Amino acid sequence: MSLELPTTGDPRDSDLVRAARGLPVRRTPVWFMRQAGRSLPEYRAIREGTSMLQACRTPDLVTEITLQPVRRHGVDAAIFFSDIVVPLQAAGVDVQIVPGVGPVVANPIRTAADVAALPSLQPDAVEDIATSVRQITAELGGVPLIGFAGAPFTLASYLIEGGPSKNHEHTKALMAGAPEVWNALCAKLADISGTFLRVQASAGASAVQLFDSWVGALSLPDYLRHVQPHSAAALAAVADLDIPRIHFGVGTGELLAAMGQAGADVVGVDFRVPLDVAAERLGDAYAVQGNLDPALLFAPWEALQPVIADILTRGKSAPGHIFNLGHGVLPDTDPEVLTRVVEEVHASSANGQNSVN
Numbered sequence: 618m619s620l621e622l623p624t625t626g627d628p629r630d631s632d633l634v635r636a637a638r639g640l641p642v643r644r645t646p647v648w649f650m651r652q653a654g655r656s657l658p659e660y661r662a663i664r665e666g667t668s669m670l671q672a673c674r675t676p677d678l679v680t681e682i683t684l685q686p687v688r689r690h691g692v693d694a695a696i697f698f699s700d701i702v703v704p705l706q707a708a709g710v711d712v713q714i715v716p717g718v719g720p721v722v723a724n725p726i727r728t729a730a731d732v733a734a735l736p737s738l739q740p741d742a743v744e745d746i747a748t749s750v751r752q753i754t755a756e757l758g759g760v761p762l763i764g765f766a767g768a769p770f771t772l773a774s775y776l777i778e779g780g781p782s783k784n785h786e787h788t789k790a791l792m793a794g795a796p797e798v799w800n801a802l803c804a805k806l807a808d809i810s811g812t813f814l815r816v817q818a819s820a821g822a823s824a825v826q827l828f829d830s831w832v833g834a835l836s837l838p839d840y841l842r843h844v845q846p847h848s849a850a851a852l853a854a855v856a857d858l859d860i861p862r863i864h865f866g867v868g869t870g871e872l873l874a875a876m877g878q879a880g881a882d883v884v885g886v887d888f889r890v891p892l893d894v895a896a897e898r899l900g901d902a903y904a905v906q907g908n909l910d911p912a913l914l915f916a917p918w919e920a921l922q923p924v925i926a927d928i929l930t931r932g933k934s935a936p937g938h939i940f941n942l943g944h945g946v947l948p949d950t951d952p953e954v955l956t957r958v959v960e961e962v963h964a965s966s967a968n969g970q971n972s973v974n
């Protein structure tokens with residue numbers, strides 16, 4: 618494995634972890650959701666002939682794919698190569714990832730009996746995940762690894778709908794019509810996600826991110842009543858490990874403060890809410906992460922550069938800013954643009970107002 622990674626330094630003192638804690642940084646840290654895989658030709662080559670979920674359970678592949686974007690782009694963090702449905706499959710759920718579609722569940726969960734039959738996740742069922750994390754962190758040196766899990770609402774939506782959903786109709790119907798079944802399901806999912814986060818954190822991840830990608834489909838009252846307690850339980854599973862917790866969703870402008878209050882240090886912001894507005898909604902208590910529109914990576918550099926500058930300026934309103942996209946890297950993104958964004962963020966934020974030196 619070719620290695621051009623910094624091998625010294627303590628990831629707990631990295632700019633990513635410092636920004637997450639609201640401490641001064643050397644440069645604004647930058648990484649990209651979905652940086653592993655997707656747009657990288659070296660990813661497509663190594664994945665040839667291996668299904669997504671098989672790849673996620675093969676430590677040498679997970680290690681290589683996690684490191685690829687760090688080597689190529691010089692990002693300030695690695696994101697663990699896995700998927701939000703990996704812990705569900707490890708627990709015994711019949712789920713596949715269909716290329717171009719996403720997770721598809723063989724037997725959707727709709728009743729109290731379905732929920733009762735959902736198994737829990739034993740840490741020894743994901744021993745390979747701990748092995749992958751240990752291999753990756755040994756190679757990363759001072760670069761932090763971000764572990765992750767899906768939040769109860771987003772996982773529940775896949776399990777209830779049976780696959781990706783635009784309207785989440787069965788999910789919302791269960792939440793409203795059978796709240797006790799909904800709560801039982803989400804309590805189990807919080808436990809599975811919490812275990813998955815804890816396995817990664819205990820094996821050496823320096824931060825964790827809880828992905829509630831589709832929770833922007835809910836109103837604030839429904840979020841507070843039906844979802845926040847369960848997300849809080851998942852995040853609480855790593856509260857004693859003293860690593861920053863990032864909480865992310867799409868279309869969550871109305872939910873930002875509630876997502877912070879679920880137990881996060883950093884709140885992910887999509888491209889709809891400028892970072893200074895997000896910081897105001899959050900009060901002074903949270904760092905922010907985001908919010909470059911992934912579609913703008915297809916625009917000419919002259920159009921993209923001022924947007925990056927604007928995000929860096931607005932990000933100063935929060936106690937800490939981690940530069941990222943508002944959602945994941947789109948598959949056809951030119952990887953060279955990602956590298957250029959990293960260089961630009963680093964160059965324009967070095968010795969900036971929030972810097973140490």
Ligand SMILES: Cc1c2[nH]c(c1CCC(=O)O)Cc1[nH]c(c(CCC(=O)O)c1C)Cc1[nH]c(c(CCC(=O)O)c1C)Cc1[nH]c(c(C)c1CCC(=O)O)C2
Pocket residue numbers: 649650651652653654655669696697698699700701702714715716717718719720765771828830945
């Ligand atoms: C909703 C969600 C899923 N998975 C994930 C989320 C939350 C993040 C988000 O909102 O984007 C999280 C995820 N999935 C993957 C990662 C790996 C690390 C990274 O961010 O680079 C992470 C963090 C790999 C993956 N997960 C998946 C791929 C593509 C599969 C492949 O390369 O064969 C990758 C690299 C598959 C997947 N898995 C899922 C979807 C919607 C898809 C895409 C389906 C498609 O368009 O093909 C469910």
